[in-house]
Amino acid sequence: MVEHSFFPESPAELSRFTACLDKDPAIVITFHQNPDGDAYGSSLGLKFFLESRGHHRITLISPTEPAEYLKWMPGAEEVVVWKTGETDALISGADLIFCLDFSAASRLKDMKDAVLNAAALKVIIDHHELPEEFGDLYYWNVKASSTCELVFDLIHDLETDPRITRECAVCLYTGLLTDTGSFRFDSTTPAVHRIAAQLLEKGVVPSEVHRNLFDNNPYEKLQFLGYLLANKLVFLPEYRVTYMAVSAEELKRFNSRNGDTEGLVNQGLSIQNAVMSVLFTEKEDQVRISFRSVHDLSVADFARKYFEGGGHKNAAGGRSQLSLNETVEKFLTLLPEIKTGLLRQPR
Ligand SMILES: [Mn+2]
Structure with a gap:
């Protein structure tokens, strides 16, 4: 220490x-x-x-x-x-x-x-x-x-x-x-x-x-956001979890620049009753993961335990060497483990 x-x-x-x-x-x-x-x-x-x-x-x-x-x-x-x-x-x-x-x-x-x-x-x-x-x-x-x-x-x-x-x-x-x-x-x-x-x-x-x-976005970035919200955002009400998985191909197709996905993970938390939001981004050598949560639900602990990461209690990062789909699969299988914590959070 x-x-x-x-x-x-x-x-x-x-x-x-x-x-x-x-x-x-x-x-x-x-x-x-x-x-x-x-x-x-x-x-x-x-x-x-x-x-x-x-x-x-x-x-x-x-x-x-x-x-x-x-x-x-x-x-x-x-x-x-x-x-x-x-x-x-x-x-x-x-x-x-x-x-x-x-x-x-x-x-x-x-x-x-x-x-x-x-x-x-x-x-x-x-x-x-x-x-x-x-x-x-x-x-x-x-x-x-x-x-x-x-x-x-x-x-x-x-x-x-x-x-x-x-x-x-x-x-x-x-x-x-x-x-x-x-x-x-x-x-x-x-x-x-x-x-x-x-x-x-x-x-x-x-x-x-x-x-x-925040009001300095290239037009393409807003279009990309619209595409992601309409097509990629998943909400699992039984877990109060929301996530998005963005592929390298999509980042390229929308001309996404370094930093353009910053803040995207917060979008999911604006859904009524959501208490945890996750963004998976496919990079050249790994999948980068951003986690957000509310109250005493520690995504830093979760990221440290399962995704080689860490950070803050309510805002953390991690990574995975698996493919994008495999990473999402792994994440989904872990949800029952933290379900009690997810359901306990006040809104
Ligand atoms: Mn800081």
């Missing part, structure tokens, strides 16, 4: 961090593959904060090509995509590496070895379950709504009156918004709304952020 989940609470660890910062370190900020609004928002938000403290040797490296829908974000144009041989020197030459919004090293994909072998001080800031021990310092809380919430808290641990620019606030607000499903999941605490209020005071315009994120 990770010993200090909030490293500023340990004077020795805090001074290790501040001593590193005081030496004008070369900084790399990285996050999980297929970054979402929280991975991107927390990393860019942290970058803007560090810049306002006078740090200018900062590189953001994404393990994979980021989705189009995040490219409007302030600072997004500076994000470098990892490429073997090209970005390795940045990682091995860094004094400080921040790993944001993941705590399983495998989520760095092909960039993993470069980060694990780097001599830099590694700081993990995250809210996923069961963090692995690959970092030096941990700012970790599974109860946090988002990594953006944690970055906001860390900023305030470091300074009583920190300078949060509008760009920084927009980035942090984005992760708060996306990871709470627009402030609707159980993770939406009073603290989340207090942070959102403070970010609004720094100049965030909620309608602008929302529009940039």
Whole structure:
């Protein structure tokens, strides 16, 4: 287990961090593959904060090509995509590496070895379950709504009156918004709304952020959504489960781009009486699975147990090396096992 989940609470660890910062370190900020609004928002938000403290040797490296829908974000144009041989020197030459919004090293994909072998001080800031021990310092809380919430808290641990620019606030607000499903999941605490209020005071315009994120779809994406809802969405009322299985051929036919299926899994949960939603997506080498649930039904446990995954209680991911159909079959045979939990959930 990770010993200090909030490293500023340990004077020795805090001074290790501040001593590193005081030496004008070369900084790399990285996050999980297929970054979402929280991975991107927390990393860019942290970058803007560090810049306002006078740090200018900062590189953001994404393990994979980021989705189009995040490219409007302030600072997004500076994000470098990892490429073997090209970005390795940045990682091995860094004094400080921040790993944001993941705590399983495998989520760095092909960039993993470069980060694990780097001599830099590694700081993990995250809210996923069961963090692995690959970092030096941990700012970790599974109860946090988002990594953006944690970055906001860390900023305030470091300074009583920190300078949060509008760009920084927009980035942090984005992760708060996306990871709470627009402030609707159980993770939406009073603290989340207090942070959102403070970010609004720094100049965030909620309608602008929302529009940039959600009302910015290519026409084909809406057509694809219509096709999936009409033809692929399955609801099993006896289990209160809903799922969709999307083939590689369908993704190709509708010109689906990286990130286009983001959020699709939430559609199923909007069905009356549904308490669990699953999206199977056929990729080149595996089937990727997204799980969503409500209340105390843990899809992270389910994903960990059966589909090589994990994540959060109500939002998790997994994968399968079986074919798309076999994966769905396997899932269906597991449903009787979790039926009691499914039927117990209040609406
Ligand atoms: Mn997150």
